[in-house]
Amino acid sequence: MNILVIFRIAFRALARNKMRSALTMLGIVIGVSAVIAMVSIGQGAQASVQEQIANVGTNLLFVGAGSQNVGGVRSGTGATSSNRLTVEDIEAIRREIPTVAMASPTVNTRAQLIFGNQNWNTQVQGVNEQFPQIKKWDVSSGEFFTEGDVRTAARVIVLGQTVAESLYPGTDPVGQTVRVRELPFRVVGVMKAKGQDAGGRDQDDTAFAPFTAVQKKLLSITYVQFAHVSAISPEATYSAQEQITELLRQRHKLAPNEENDFFVRNLTDVAEAADETNRIMTILLGSIAGVSLLVGGIGIMNIMLVSVTERTREIGIRMAVGARSSAVRTQFLIESIVLSLTGGAIGILFGVAVSFAIPMMLGWRTLISLVAIVGSVIFSVAVGVFFGYYPARKAAGLDPIDALRYE
Amino acid sequence: MQLVEEADAKTIESTVEKESSEASGRATGTEPVIKFDHIHKTYRMGDIEVHALRGVSLAIRQGEFVAVMGVSGSGKSTMMNIIGCLDQPTRGTYILDGHDVSKLSKDDRADIRNRKIGFVFQGFNLLSHTSAIENVELPMLYAGIGTAERRSRAQEALESVGLAGRENNHPNQLSGGQQQRVAIARSLVNHPTIILADEPTGALDSRTSVEVMEIFQRLNRERSITLLLVTHEHDIAEYAQRVVIFRDGKIRSDEPVLHRRDAAEELKTLPMLDDDDDDD
Numbered sequence: 001m002n003i004l005v006i007f008r009i010a011f012r013a014l015a016r017n018k019m020r021s022a023l024t025m026l027g028i029v030i031g032v033s034a035v036i037a038m039v040s041i042g043q044g045a046q047a048s049v050q051e052q053i054a055n056v057g058t059n060l061l062f063v064g065a066g067s068q069n070v071g072g073v074r075s076g077t078g079a080t081s082s083n084r085l086t087v088e089d090i091e092a093i094r095r096e097i098p099t100v101a102m103a104s105p106t107v108n109t110r111a112q113l114i115f116g117n118q119n120w121n122t123q124v125q126g127v128n129e130q131f132p133q134i135k136k137w138d139v140s141s142g143e144f145f146t147e148g149d150v151r152t153a154a155r156v157i158v159l160g161q162t163v164a165e166s167l168y169p170g171t172d173p174v175g176q177t178v179r180v181r182e183l184p185f186r187v188v189g190v191m192k193a194k195g196q197d198a199g200g201r202d203q204d205d206t207a208f209a210p211f212t213a214v215q216k217k218l219l220s221i222t223y224v225q226f227a228h229v230s231a232i233s234p235e236a237t238y239s240a241q242e243q244i245t246e247l248l249r250q251r252h253k254l255a256p257n258e259e260n261d262f263f264v265r266n267l268t269d270v271a272e273a274a275d276e277t278n279r280i281m282t283i284l285l286g287s288i289a290g291v292s293l294l295v296g297g298i299g300i301m302n303i304m305l306v307s308v309t310e311r312t313r314e315i316g317i318r319m320a321v322g323a324r325s326s327a328v329r330t331q332f333l334i335e336s337i338v339l340s341l342t343g344g345a346i347g348i349l350f351g352v353a354v355s356f357a358i359p360m361m362l363g364w365r366t367l368i369s370l371v372a373i374v375g376s377v378i379f380s381v382a383v384g385v386f387f388g389y390y391p392a393r394k395a396a397g398l399d400p401i402d403a404l405r406y407e
Numbered sequence: 408m409q410l411v412e413e414a415d416a417k418t419i420e421s422t423v424e425k426e427s428s429e430a431s432g433r434a435t436g437t438e439p440v441i442k443f444d445h446i447h448k449t450y451r452m453g454d455i456e457v458h459a460l461r462g463v464s465l466a467i468r469q470g471e472f473v474a475v476m477g478v479s480g481s482g483k484s485t486m487m488n489i490i491g492c493l494d495q496p497t498r499g500t501y502i503l504d505g506h507d508v509s510k511l512s513k514d515d516r517a518d519i520r521n522r523k524i525g526f527v528f529q530g531f532n533l534l535s536h537t538s539a540i541e542n543v544e545l546p547m548l549y550a551g552i553g554t555a556e557r558r559s560r561a562q563e564a565l566e567s568v569g570l571a572g573r574e575n576n577h578p579n580q581l582s583g584g585q586q587q588r589v590a591i592a593r594s595l596v597n598h599p600t601i602i603l604a605d606e607p608t609g610a611l612d613s614r615t616s617v618e619v620m621e622i623f624q625r626l627n628r629e630r631s632i633t634l635l636l637v638t639h640e641h642d643i644a645e646y647a648q649r650v651v652i653f654r655d656g657k658i659r660s661d662e663p664v665l666h667r668r669d670a671a672e673e674l675k676t677l678p679m680l681d682d683d684d685d686d687d
Contacts, residue, residue, distance in 0.1 A: 002551075005548060012536075016536055313532070314534055316532075317532045317533075317534060317545075318545070318549075319517065319520075320491075320493065320520060320526050320532070321520065321521065321526065321545050321546040321549065321593065322517050322518065322520045322521020322522070322546055322549040322550065322597075323517060323521075323549045324513075324514045324517045324518070324549070325513060325514065325517070326514070327549060400493050401488055401493050401494060404493075404528070404532065
């Protein structure tokens, strides 16, 4: 029997009970659209994280003073000086560790920036001239300060986009003077916009000055709080991490049983952990949606079983005029596949529509996954075959005499 | 009429069951289209065995019009199911059109039903929600016949039972008589060896019954289609050439109809009471 004829018969049989067919399909529609929407949300989140990884730079390390294990046993008194990172520590990291390419001591402070009648409270980061290369973050106008500025603790400053726009709306701040805690700093550059970080903080709400100037003129300290370090390659970050730890333990004269009084964080690790979390979330959401697809399949089986019982006489007639068991089985199987496939198609449209609507309504990023679409088409056909097979086999196994006698 | 009676006399060939195997050895002029040789059928209903057929031998020749009668439980329905290849005998052989069909698989029997047997039922057994012409096309669908030929043959069959112009009516838009005629057209359409009509007039009024019998007699006469008619009404059985009566799973009598009725003649005298054909 021609497959087109079988499909026509199937469509007609389903059209006879429009409401019932529509409700049966609804299960698959919801299942498929949920899978697509969930996976696209998950993939959107994953893409955001991956973008941030690329943004941060995959070979970035972050060194900080103080133990990560706050409240852990710290024996000895007068640990305050060894609890700090020194400029020399950072210099040693840069000089002595072959896998380290660049390092920038970092001291942060919050300060009020004033220009004319505008003021803006922001984070002023004291770094060195290598910072833009380490962070892969360039200036959009002007220049970053130089090694000479760092050496002489020059009062120069590079503004983040948000700060620049707040203090100098509509004008170029380069060459202007901004007052930081009442001290005049010359604006030498403006950073490019970087947007929000993974935690939703505005990365452009900041300003950079030579760390020497921040140490001496703003904080009156000699130690440093952090260091931005870049390894020579993404692969080298792990050995760099170990070597920095080794070097700092030596320099801080820590006994083997003492805990680190500093931490070295591999930002690739952090990003990868976030990526992994997102991946697991995607799989989890997709699986839960998949369960609803399964429930939809059970709905199809239920209705097909009802349909076989209702149409026993029809089956008997078809068998009497010469339909083989296989023809009857195919007919019911096709009906169930038509149900699930139509439901799947509507589900795809719906799921894609939802994936487009979510960014507009919730502001979440979504990424429509072709794999999810193809996967749910295959899955819905599989659901149709799997859940349609038993009712179809039941129909095909009927005895024509009994079927004809059925009232 | 004269001609028909002559044919009757020639074609009568039946064998009431005998204990010896002589029955199958009886020489006949032409090979019968249906040949039952010591057919037994036993059902198991719970703990008891029901002997529905207890050794039935019967031969029906091409072009015969045979009525099968018997009270319920006499075995006539079982016999019809076996002839129609809907069921299989427990013992014995059934030769249909020269082939032993007593031990065929389910699929092979479906093919035999499709090609060699046309069914007409008491309850019409048409597919509802399906137009008359598509009902008639159904057997050809399973025979794998192309769309165009299906259409033209179904059209032709509907015309031969006087239903031209009703092709697109659904069964619920047709009267009982018209529905039965659609069923007859469906039974004809694959040019079967034999048409089995199981109480075809059971659900019809008397005039419509005569109309249906007229179609059967005409098909039998003009196309020499072999017809097997199951009925419990003696006056309906008299439209056939030969009456086989079952009792207790055996053939009790097998005789020619002496005063055969002619439905076409009777229709001329019957008043047109119903509005079967004028409902549109």
